[in-house]
Amino acid sequence: MQANEVQGIAASPGIAIAKAYVMQEKTFEVTRKQDISAEQEMMRLREAIQQSRAELEQIFHNALEEFGEDQAGIFEGHLFVLQDPEWLRSIEEKIAEESVNAEFALDQVTKELIQLFRSMKNAYMRERSIDIQDVSRRVMGHLLGASGQVDSPLEEPVIVIAHDLTPSDTAGLDVKYVVGIAADIGGRTSHSAIMARSMGIPAVVGLQNITGRINGQTMVIIDGMDGKVIVNPSPEQLAYYEEKRDIYRDKQEGLTKLINEPTIMADGRRVELAANIGTPDDLEGAIRNGAEGIGLFRSEFLYMNRESMPDEEEQFQAYRKVAEGMDGKPVIIRTLDIGGDKELPYLQLPKEQNPFLGYRAIRLCLDRQEMFKTQLRAILRASRYGLVKIMYPMIAALEEFRQANQILAEAKEELSRENIAFHPDIEVGIMIEIPAAALAADALAKEADFFSIGTNDLIQYTMACDRMNERISYLYQPFHPAVLRLIRMVIDAAHRKGKWVGMCGEMAADKMAVPILMGLGLDEISMGASSILPARQLIRQLNYGQMKELADKALELESSEQIRQLIQEKVAVIRRTDG
Amino acid sequence: MVEKKIVVGLEQGVHIRPAKQFVKIAADYECEIFIHKDDNRINGKSILGIMSLAIDTGEEVTLIADGADEQEAIASLENLLTGREG
Numbered sequence: 001m002q003a004n005e006v007q008g009i010a011a012s013p014g015i016a017i018a019k020a021y022v023m024q025e026k027t028f029e030v031t032r033k034q035d036i037s038a039e040q041e042m043m044r045l046r047e048a049i050q051q052s053r054a055e056l057e058q059i060f061h062n063a064l065e066e067f068g069e070d071q072a073g074i075f076e077g078h079l080f081v082l083q084d085p086e087w088l089r090s091i092e093e094k095i096a097e098e099s100v101n102a103e104f105a106l107d108q109v110t111k112e113l114i115q116l117f118r119s120m121k122n123a124y125m126r127e128r129s130i131d132i133q134d135v136s137r138r139v140m141g142h143l144l145g146a147s148g149q150v151d152s153p154l155e156e157p158v159i160v161i162a163h164d165l166t167p168s169d170t171a172g173l174d175v176k177y178v179v180g181i182a183a184d185i186g187g188r189t190s191h192s193a194i195m196a197r198s199m200g201i202p203a204v205v206g207l208q209n210i211t212g213r214i215n216g217q218t219m220v221i222i223d224g225m226d227g228k229v230i231v232n233p234s235p236e237q238l239a240y241y242e243e244k245r246d247i248y249r250d251k252q253e254g255l256t257k258l259i260n261e262p263t264i265m266a267d268g269r270r271v272e273l274a275a276n277i278g279t280p281d282d283l284e285g286a287i288r289n290g291a292e293g294i295g296l297f298r299s300e301f302l303y304m305n306r307e308s309m310p311d312e313e314e315q316f317q318a319y320r321k322v323a324e325g326m327d328g329k330p331v332i333i334r335t336l337d338i339g340g341d342k343e344l345p346y347l348q349l350p351k352e353q354n355p356f357l358g359y360r361a362i363r364l365c366l367d368r369q370e371m372f373k374t375q376l377r378a379i380l381r382a383s384r385y386g387l388v389k390i391m392y393p394m395i396a397a398l399e400e401f402r403q404a405n406q407i408l409a410e411a412k413e414e415l416s417r418e419n420i421a422f423h424p425d426i427e428v429g430i431m432i433e434i435p436a437a438a439l440a441a442d443a444l445a446k447e448a449d450f451f452s453i454g455t456n457d458l459i460q461y462t463m464a465c466d467r468m469n470e471r472i473s474y475l476y477q478p479f480h481p482a483v484l485r486l487i488r489m490v491i492d493a494a495h496r497k498g499k500w501v502g503m504c505g506e507m508a509a510d511k512m513a514v515p516i517l518m519g520l521g522l523d524e525i526s527m528g529a530s531s532i533l534p535a536r537q538l539i540r541q542l543n544y545g546q547m548k549e550l551a552d553k554a555l556e557l558e559s560s561e562q563i564r565q566l567i568q569e570k571v572a573v574i575r576r577t578d579g
Numbered sequence: 580m581v582e583k584k585i586v587v588g589l590e591q592g593v594h595i596r597p598a599k600q601f602v603k604i605a606a607d608y609e610c611e612i613f614i615h616k617d618d619n620r621i622n623g624k625s626i627l628g629i630m631s632l633a634i635d636t637g638e639e640v641t642l643i644a645d646g647a648d649e650q651e652a653i654a655s656l657e658n659l660l661t662g663r664e665g
Contacts, residue, residue, distance in 0.1 A: 077595050077626070080602055086625035113627060120633050124594060128630065279590060306637040314588050317662055 002230075002237075006207050008182070010227030011193035014202035014252075015245035016180030017238070020218045021158035022211060023169055028140050033101040041095045045088075045102040048142035053082050055138065059171045066175070071198060074131065074167045074191070081135045087113075103143050110136035124189045131191075134166040154178070159220045163211050165192040175199060180222040182210050182229050196224075204229050255533040259290035263536050265518065269544040273536055274330070274526040276504055280321040285529040290536065293330035295452065295526020296391075296504035297322060299375065300338050308346050309371065315378035323386030330387045332452065332502075332526075333379050334431060335372070335404075337361045337393040356466070361394035366403050376411040383423035391452055393431045398443050401430060405447075431504070433457035438486040441493035451494050452526070455505025459483050478507045479560040479567075484516065488555060491521050502526060511538060512564065515571050518542055519551030546570075580645040581653050588662035592635035597659065602626045604655050610646025612656070623656070 001007065056079050063072040081087060087109070094105035110132060117129035154177035162169065163184045170191070179201055183192045186205035196203030202224030213231055214220065221230040221241045225248075230237055263273040274295030275286035279302070286294065302310050302318055323331050338344055339360020347368075352358040365372035382388055392404050405428060415422050432438055433454035441451065455478060460467050462483050465475035477483065487503075494501045502524030507513045509527035514535060517525065527535060550570050554563045589597050605612045605623045612623030614632065616639075621628035623642070634640060640660070644652045657663075 073596070073599075077599060080599055080626040084602075084625045084627050086622050086628050113631075116631055122592075122633060122635075125630065125633055128595065132627070281590065308637070314662065317588075318590070 004231045004233070004237075006210055006213065006229045006231065008204040008207035008210070008227050008229060009187055010224055011186070011188055011190070011205045012181075012196035012201065012203040013224045013248075014180075014200075014222075015224065015241055015248055016159055016202045016222045017233075017241060017245065018157045018159045018179050018220065020161050020214045020216060020220045021154065022214060022216055023160060023162035023165065025163050026137060026141070028103075028137070028144055030103045030107045030140070031101075032104045034099055036095075036099060036101050038096045038099055041100075041102040041105075042092055044143060045091060045095070045106070045139075048102070048139045049082050049088070051142045052135070052138045053079060056082065059168070063171060067198065071167075071195065075171070077131060078135045078138075078167070081132065082139075103140060106136060106139060106143065123187060127186070127190045130164055130166055134168050137166075138168060159222055161211055161214050161220070162192070164190065165195065167191055167195075170195050180220075180224075181205075182207055182220070182222055184209055184211055255537060258533055258536045258540070259288075261290075261536065261540075263292065263539050265539060265547075266541060266543040267545055269518075271518065271522065271539060272330075272502070272524040273532055273539070274332075274502070274524060275529045275532060276526050277322070277529075280318050280325070282529065283322060283325040286532075287325070289529040289532040291326075291329075291529065291532055293332075293387075293524070293526075294322060294326055295330075295332055295502050295524055297331060297333045298337065299333055300336055300342060303336060303338065303344055304342070306346075309374075312374045312378045312381075315375060316381045319379055319382035319388065320385045323382050323388050326386055328387055330389060332389045332391050332429070332504075333382075334391045334393050335362070335375055335379075336365055339364055356460070362392050362400055362404060363394065366400060366407075369407055372404075373407055373411050373414075376408050377415060380408075380411055380415055380422035380426065381420060383426045384421050388423065389427040389429060389450070391429045391431050393454070394433060394457075395430045395444070396434045396436045398440070398447070401444060401447060432490050433461070433505075435462050435486060438490050441490045442496070445493045445497040445499050448499065450500050450502065451490055452502040452504050452524070453487060453490055455483075455487075455503060455507035458486065458505070459507070462486060477560040478510065478513055479516075479563045481555060481557060481559070481563065484520075484551075484555055484563070487517070488520050488551075495521060500524060509535065511535075512567055512571075514538055515542055515547050515567055516551050516554055516563075518544065519547030519549070519554075521548075542571075580643065581649045583642045583653050583657060584639055585642060585657055585660050586639050587634055587636055587660050589660065590636055590662070592638070593629060593632070593660070595630065598626050598629045600659055601629055601656065604659060605652070608644070608646070608648050608652040610644045610649045610652050612652060613643040615641040615643065 056075055060072055060075040063075055091105045091109050094108055113132050114129045118126055120126050154174045157177050157179045159180040160178050161182050164186055165183055181192050181196045181203040183205040184207055186192050190205055193203055193205055202222045204222055204224060204227050207229060210229055219232055221233050264270050272292045274293040275291035276296040277286055277294055278298045302315055319333060379390055395401050427449040429450035429452060430444055430448045431454045432451050459476055459478055463475050465472050467476055491501045500523040503522055504526040508525045509531035554566055557563050602624060614621045614623050616632045616634060619632060621632055642653055642656055
């Protein structure tokens with residue numbers, strides 16, 4: 001860190017280099033007057049609220065056109081506050097009981113409310129105190145006869161520097177000139193951060209006192225990846241960040257172009273690039289990053305952080321939301337994968353010596369069949385709303401798969417009897433994460449519709465190495481020949497039976513692993529949403545024929561290290577030939 | 580007067596958007612509406628009140644409606660809080 005660099009919280013990625021524009025915080029002098037007529041003060045208050053409402057309605061409609069529904073929703077929220085009967089009552093009560101002027105009463109009530117919201121446990125709710133402040137200031141402005149906008153209009157690209165940007169502040173800005181945002185306070189969920197992300201401009205928040213270090217006309221650099229602000233950069237810093245900006249921009253443009261492009265290898269082989277999600281809230285990111293499906297919906301998140309089991313209806317709603325959201329693209333719902341490192345207090349599972357080798361995932365579901373059936377019914381009901389597939393985790397033996405399908409058949413029968421519609425031919429697959437399943441994949445491939453390889457556990461069980469144990473982390477080797485050979489066995493067994501194979505472990509998003517995985521013939525690959533576009537860019541540059549050769553070579557090598565070296569050599573060659 | 584215990588099913592609890600929907604629905608009815616959570620009683624037509632309860636998913640609240648259209652009000656608010664609508 002150099003002396004002119006200030007560290008904050010990275011809130012929106014990118015690099016901006018521009019002159020600073022410091023937002024002045026509007027402060028009002030609120031004095032307490034006591035010789036007043038309460039009736040007259042209430043009249044003044046209602047009038048100021050009325051004027052604020054008219055103003056906000058205007059801003060709301062402008063925001064709707066300029067930013068869309070999400071941002072406009074903030075101002076709609078402000079309108080709700082102005083119409084809040086309890087808020088008005090509490091201010092009027094203060095006026096009447098303490099016989100004070102409207103400004104003083106409004107100021108008092110606002111302070112109490114802000115106190116209340118700032119003490120909340122949830123960060124998002126804490127950040128909402130700024131909305132209360134914002135509404136209150138608007139009304140205060142009318143009470144004191146001050147006009148809303150005192151900042152000078154923007155005429156050139158600027159980086160907006162503020163103590164904390166209120167929604168009203170941003171509404172008053174000409175956004176086409178705003179290239180970056182820096183704020184003293186706030187976190188990733190503050191208004192400035194959300195605003196910047198929706199505008200696609202870099203932002204750094206939580207800088208403590210950036211407003212105190214900058215005046216108008218200062219040159220500023222914002223690094224939204226590292227969460228840094230550079231004040232009055234030196235020529236060296238300027239050159240460094242200009243280059244970083246251009247690299248980021250080119251990369252983003254290259255990636256953005258790929259959002260709606262298929263994932264096709266250089267010689268025409270097509271693979272499906274999907275997203276892993278935990279809750280329906282992750283959908284937005286998956287779609288924004290061009291996911292071609294959901295390769296893993298971790299249903300256990302619906303069961304976690306609560307006192308009791310989610311019922312069929314609640315699960316159905318969540319599955320349906322994802323199925324509909326993906327609009328006909330495949331959605332693979334993994335049935336409850338709990339136990340091991342994930343606990344549910346209300347299940348009251350016995351403590352075990354070896355939880356990772358114990359009573360968990362499908363083993364638990366086959367024992368607690370009612371719970372399992374409830375989930376299967378919910379998934380079946382959601383299957384009408386999109387292309388839903390079911391996947392069982394932790395299958396070790398064929399009998400388990402058959403038993404699970406037996407319960408699925410019962411769930412289907414029940415629904416039919418109740419005249420509830422579902423998709424009768426829903427695909428059912430197996431998550432391959434136990435070496436036994438990989439070694440006996442040929443038997444499983446006869447009966448399963450597809451496989452998805454869960455590398456996190458597969459590596460752990462193959463290497464007999466606990467992933468969380470740092471002392472033996474050297475043994476957790478995705479590129480160990482044994483692991484790659486198991487992956488090849490699974491893929492080959494499925495392909496011989498005409499079934500497709502995907503992968504949903506962390507290895508799928510590893511740049512180094514992708515060339516080999518493509519060469520081994522994976523049909524689908526699923527990862528966190530933010531990894532999708534870089535993976536698509538990489539896969540489109542790879543040639544399937546060459547990758548097959550690479551994989552064949554790799555599987556003859558003796559160690560992780562040799563295999564990694566080979567990939568580095570070969571993929572570097574591919575990058576160079578690609579230009 | 581109708582009283583109904585409800586377990587909130589909205590995934591992220593009652594944050595701003597559901598709170599807005601709640602107030603919108605409540606405003607459509609003549610009857611008085613209150614929410615009870617723990618020992619707090621809140622006017623169901625007050626957005627700040629609802630937000631200040633910071634209702635999280637899986638928590639239990641009690642809805643109380645009192646007036647001519649109390650039954651309908653409770654039914655549609657229950658749909659919202661359990662996440663069954665839409």
